[in-house]
Amino acid sequence: MTLNTRGARLAGALALGALSMGAAAQGRTLTNDDYARAERYVGYNVTPLVDHAVQTVTWLDDTHFWYRDHDATGDHYLRFDVGTGKAESAFDHAKLAAALGKALGKPVSATKLGIATFAIAPDGRLDVSLKGRHYLCDMKGKATCDAGRDENVDGVGNEPMVLSPDKRSGAFVRDWNLWVRDIATGKESQLTLDGVENDGYATDNAGWKHSSKAILVWSPDSKRIATFQQDQRKTGDMVLVGTNVGHPKVEKWKYPLVGDKDVTMIERVIVDVDARKVLRLNMEPDQHRSTLCDDVSCGRDDGWDDVQWATDSGSLAFVSSSRDHKQAWFRVADIHTGDVRTVFDESVPTYYESGNGKVNWQYLPASHEVVWFSERNNWGNLYLYDLDSGKLKHAITTGEGNVTEVLKVDAATRTLWFRGVGREHGVDPYYQQFYKVSLDGGAPTLLAPEPADHTITLSPDGRLFADAYSTPTTPPVTVLRNAQDGKVMGTIAKADISRLLATGWKAPEPFTVKGRDGKTDLYGLMFKPTHFDPSKKYPIIDYIYPGPQTGSVGSRSFNPARVDHQALAELGFIVVAIDGMGTPWRSKAFHDAYFGNIGDNTLPDQVVGLKELGKRYPWIDMQRVGMWGHSGGGNATVTAMFRYADLFKVGIAESGNHDNRNYEDDWAEKWQGLLVAGKDGKSNYDDQANQNHAAGLKGHLLLAHGTMDDNVPPYETLLVVDALIKANKDFDLLLIPNARHAYGAASPYMMRKRWDYFVRNLAGDTSPREYEMKPPKD
Incomplete structure (x- = not known):
């Protein structure tokens, strides 16, 4: 149910409200047919029209x-x-x-x-x-x-397994302990015995996610497992209460918050599978942290990101991170004694990261070397260290542009293959390309030269790679290439968008604007109605995700539907997404733009970017500017509506983390820093809290949240609701009972409500009553 502090609004009153904020209402009455035409451009309708x-x-x-x-x-x-x-x-x-x-x-x-x-x-x-x-x-x-086995239902015999390299065994968690199952016979054996509730082995709990999968790394010879015992006994709880007839369903799990004295810690162990013996490493418990993101497991393979075995299974390397992410230690463990040696460490003023999508450091014990990723020269480059002395030998890559993902290292030929961005002059700095380089340095060889975004999949032996390259405006071509020289060995597929174009679909338009400093180029995409008329004035909607871990635009590969941008544009809007300063993939300085001030939310860049577009294009109506976003974008939207109220007239904030003191500890402590409070009770987190700025609201604001959101708890939105009520402000609230972070089955309803809200309040038009979205049924 939608709650409205003013009670039910009539459509005419909505249009009048839009006028009172300077929006020139067109007074159109949209029909079900209008919405149906817009729905044609939603992902579930356009994606099936792209062939090959x-x-x-x-x-x-x-x-x-x-x-x-x-x-x-x-x-x-x-x-x-x-x-x-x-x-x-x-x-x-x-x-x-x-x-x-x-x-x-x-x-x-x-x-x-x-x-x-x-x-x-x-x-x-x-x-x-x-x-x-x-x-x-x-x-x-x-x-x-x-x-069949349900991947989402826990239970004895249904636990998700991590398969050993020889595919003969699968490791899994049961009753807080680590077990192994023989794949051929189904026989199960318990590997650890002392795991207890909230102090279990290989358990997956980052607060914002909590699953039954096992977090571990098998040795290449399938004889040992590197994992941890995760102590959450002192960690605070998160509690959600379901909506149903009768006694409500209560969910409760460990969820550390910013500033908590006691947060989740891990004790690293090595398990000898055949001997059923656990070797605890001789070191203090480590922070539940990663050099990649805000969890020990966040890479694409769902493994333990900062852990690597030697290829001969004779030793184990790992990286520890400080709670604030400002220091990372490269360490090697003796798998027989448990002794740990710190080889070297890196300290940075803001936060240390080791790559995008996967960690980039590589353990090379055969040559007594380590490949290390660092942004010490303002760009993400690779460096070679001596494993014995811990001393830097030399840089492997240099100059501007980032190494984003190291995909393979061939120790025999001393060759390394990586994806990178911003390394080619005149190419969009977000387009990932593919290179090889010698561990001994020298100029990298470009293996995927097309000025496009390249998705690379290497063969197991590293001789070949599949390369799918595309841009936001050109569909993918997928070829097979030689990994030594990039020569095309054959075509796998070439996309055909004829059926998509037949619907009237048009590609988004890439654009650049200047950032807050007046000189840095910001990149974005613009979506216009397919029936665009330059003689008209169009309201503009800014879709936002402020990062800092990603941006608003998303992947630069071809996608026929980015969220519902084109569908929303079809209703009579210009829709844009701009990657502001403070988001990744560019220089370290660019990414650090609002470190320690996460209430910034890239909004200074959104504001100047929108104003530049407004001056550039007379068909943009800068008196009717809206914004919407989900999660971090919901947070940023509320910030915009409270702090830039003269520009943003309508905002829709979905599932926002509005005060990061109420979000899991690791994410915000990385980007804002550790919580520091003075004797007066004020802290470095006060300004980022949206509820502290509620008095600034002038326009129309719709807040939405799922009541069983176990990523961003719904209390985040209720903090803002409470502040708005106390400030005597008008707003709209949509709570979706029992919905998780992305709303699940209710997401089409939320999309329709989003369209209605902008149509009524930003365009000043009348939306059709209770239009029903028609996603395909299973």
């Missing part, structure tokens, strides 16, 4: 990979043979559809299988992930699938 857009592949071995192709006839799962350069069906689609249909108890279309991933299980069966469940399917004969 293969963004990634999954290698099966050194010479074969599979991928999902799509065209007007449906989905096709193909297996590519590098030797022949040909692709064929990865399995019998009809047989698998029939087998899955029997397991699900309902028909499954062979052309719309909906498989997220598949792999060959050790026993030869097909391991299929479909709609949150794993199915093992025997494709021999008529083909049969088992009943």
